[in-house]
Amino acid sequence: MIAGGIQMIIGFIGAGSMGTILIEAFIESGTVPPAHIIVSNRSPEKTRTLARKNAGLVTGTNIDVAHAADVLFLCTKPLDYRTVLDEIQHCLTPDKLLLSITSSVGVQQLEAYTPCKVARVIPSITNTALSGAALVTFGSRLCVTDRSELLTLLSAISVPIEIEEQNTRISSDIVSCGPAFFSFLLQRFIDSAVSETAITEEQATRLMTEMVVGLGRLLEDGRFSLPTLQARVCVPGGVTGIGLHVLDRETQHVFEHLIQATHRKFDVDILEVKEMFADKKNSFH
Incomplete structure (x- = not known):
């Protein structure tokens, strides 16, 4: 991190509602210049729209994003996580930070499936106005510096609040x-x-x-x-x-x-995610 901005590359796989909110909030805050953001999406029209609005923003495939990014936001639907992780697995080196933005995919599940550092960040639409909270759960591989840098990044668009795993849904x-x-x-x-x-x-x-x-x-x-x-x-x-x-x-x-x-729906989502990750043959060991 440097004052007034960052030097690392921030990647986003998925440019749906929350992905776009995060991308545009980081750019508006001045913390991350568009040239330091790389984005992929299933529908290329969304990434083209983002690139037209934000000169310098880079677009590419999921593999392009995973390869280039130092910090990688995974902004797809929860049941697409396994497919995306299998696709980009060879890019997820131990020095990268992988961020889930969904409540139903836990940091321990991602740590069991990838060799990189993992955290979960649940944003809010209020972050569009560079305000409101962002919920953070750290994985076990982040050192003190990693945690501090992530909180500094999120502080540009929100008030980051660390939560325990059992309080994720509420x-x-x-x-x-x-x-x-x-x-x-x-x-x-x-x-x-x-x-x-x-x-x-x-x-x-x-x-x-x-x-x-x-x-x-x-x-x-x-x-x-x-x-x-x-x-x-x-x-x-x-x-x-x-x-x-x-x-x-x-x-x-x-x-x-x-x-x-909401908790009944969450319980169903958790079961579906567990089933998705149940086959460990491609997981990180």
Whole structure:
């Protein structure tokens, strides 16, 4: 790493939603110049679009990316990991750092299948704005310097937070899925406001957007915690208290049910990934 940027080559296999978010965030942050990024994708049109938007960005095959990259983000679907790893296996030397961005593929599985250094980084759409968290789980082969350099890289686009393996799903529910969950709830609030009152959708959306931005800033600067903010707004006998009573009654179990549902899906994904890696004949020994 060097101040104001990096000298290593960052590779991305897969330029879907999260891959593109990471690529564009690193470029926008100024940490990684386009010429230090190499990308491959099943559909070449996506890589051509990225290259047109970011002069100097390099595109190639999966093998080209794996060969050139010092740090390699694997941004494919989880059940494509085995196929991609088999394809690039001969490029994954012990000095390279392989990063999974999916919750269902663990670092121990990847360490058992490759000789390189491994970590998992779960990004969030909030990283598009160079903010929000990125979840990090380190493999056993990273030294102190490796860990520090990865955290420095991620700090350019996020607040990297190290998590334990057993907390992967719930942490991802909050950080990665959370923006969609709460966007859904906010839209429900807007839709109900339009349905129940004379306010227009445009007006309600603008008010909601400004409220959310302001709320985020209050929490960011540490002026309030969630409980103290509620206490400050909710005066005895006031309208806010009536609304909170309704929310408490109507949403009492909604997040328990949400977490149970996401974990059931996660358990299925974990089993599918285990089956994918069950055949060890091509694995690293």
